[in-house]
Amino acid sequence: MGAEGRKHVLLMGLQVTDEATYASYRARVTPILSSYGGAFGHDFIVARVLKGDARINRVFTLLFPDRATRERFFADA
Secondary structure, eight states: OOGGGOOEEEEEEEOOSOHHHHHHHHHHHHHHHHHTTOEEEEEEEOSOOSSSOTTOOEEEEEEESSHHHHHHHHHOO
């Protein structure tokens, strides 16, 4: 497979303390992310952290067509 077929994937970890607020955030950011050709990928609720920052309870991926698109998305105020 050539590099042209690859997506730029970010692995994100955070601590969600309010599921309702987090769900509202996801609903609001999804159309913005989509307008850049991005998307949420996998989404995990973490039950146990074996090593590292134990405050993380949510892990998810963000998908972009390429690095430049990712940079434009995060540069958008």
